[in-house]
Amino acid sequence: MFKKLAIGLVVGGVLAGFAHSQEVPFDFQKLFFIIALIGAIVFMLLDARPVGTMSGGKSAFAVTAFWVLLVTVCIAGASLLPQFDPADERAKIDKLLGKERAASQKGKAEELIARAKALDEQVKALEERLKGLGGGQAATASQAPSVGDKPSSTAGASGGGGGDFMKVGEEQWQLQECYNCHKLRGEGGKKRGPELDNIGSLLTVEEIQQKIADPKSFMAEGYEKEWQKGIMPNKFKDLMDPKEMQALAAWLGSFKNTSVNTPKPIKKN
């Protein structure tokens, strides 16, 4: 009898061990072990002394009692094992999926916002192009008389068309702190870089843009050392988007005050 129990334990241990090596969940490892033990108990029962023959009410009672015992053992044993509860499982699934659902909803919202932004940008670009078509001539016309004969503080202040676009340019001048090195309209430091009030007479808007994007592309006459050292930072193309840089170049290009001695830019590469 003890031999059979020992065999049951060993078989159960082997089964559970194998299940463990296969990364079967721990509850199932327990289950396998218990099934092996039940098997052992069944074999042990086969060895049990046969019950004496019964008859009548006694036999009926014995069968009923055995049935109750069996059912009790089954229910008790089963209730020790992990139970499947649909509500439990659903809660687990919700927990797992909840995060992803929230993420995907957030993702959708973000996607919509991004799309709205892109559309907005397109509208703005179109508006600017329209303004460029209509306001462009107005801008040059209003600028023309101011060339040369006005004090630097008013020249090129872009009174005419271009409106928002020019404002973006001026804003970039402030944001990128170009004034730290360049004097313009009498303001800002010119310790490290040239005064720019006449840059519009010396470079086209495209060339100014090129200079901002790639400071090595032009060298201000008389500033060889500074050009060589790369004093003007080569970072603006990363800090501004192309439109902002274009606006800044266009705004600077409107400065054509010949009374200021902006050094001649020399094309380098």
Ligand code: HEC
């Ligand atoms: C740290 C100082 C510094 C900053 C900041 C700086 N620059 Fe310059 N810049 C220089 C120096 C020095 C030169 C002259 C040497 C050269 O050409 O590279 C120069 C030259 C220029 C020129 C050519 C001038 C000429 O007469 O040829 C332009 C145009 C210009 N800068 C525009 C800008 C703009 C626009 C910004 C802001 C986005 C800016 N710079 C920021 C130092 C600076």
